[in-house]
Amino acid sequence: MKLTNQLCFSVYNVSRLFTKFYEQVLSDYGLTYSQYLVLVSLWEQDNQTLYNIGQSLNLKSNTLTPLLKRLEIAGWIERKKIESDKRQLLIKLTDKGKSQQHDIYQAISQCVSEQMNLQEYQEAKDIMDKLELSLKNIVS
Known part of the structure; x- marks a missing residue:
């Protein structure tokens, strides 16, 4: 079996290329692709x-926390401890985070x-959705 015949390798390459594609647009806003995904979740x-x-992004807190810190420093979000449970952080958009949504969506x-x-x-999105569902059923 050749590497180029592997669906997993094609998906891997497409994922990397999509990240680069999005980051070309997002660089005008000072965002990485991962930071953009966090903002989409909050939008x-x-x-x-x-x-x-x-949960929504399938990221663990040790991966997500540095992304959130950088977004907060750049003025996109605020992070606050929840009074009733100090172990939890509440993440909310700032005015900048809210006001830039339309422009970013428009650019993309x-x-x-x-x-x-x-x-x-x-069509590709529909196929990927079906593939994701199938794989979730296999690995869960």
């Missing part, structure tokens, strides 16, 4: 716990629509 639902963000949408066939993009 979907603001005021989340560290645990909930970790424009880049995707200019560089990719949207029908093929959606």
Whole structure:
């Protein structure tokens, strides 16, 4: 079996390329791809716990904490201890984090629509969703 015939290798390469593709757009905002994913999670639902963000992104707290610290330093989010449970952190968007959402989405949408066939993009997304579900059922 050749490496180039392995679906897992193709997925790995596409993932790396998507990260680079997104970071070209996100660099104008001083964001990495991972930081962008945290913001997307918060744009979907603001005021989340560290645990909930970790669950939605499949990231452990030791990976997520440095991302959140950098986002806080850059003014995108605030991290606060929850009074009722000091072990938990509540993460919320700042005004900057809220106000930049539309501009970032617009920049990414424009880049995707200019560089990719949207029908093929959606078909690939549908296939990846099915593959993810199948793999979750196998490894869980």
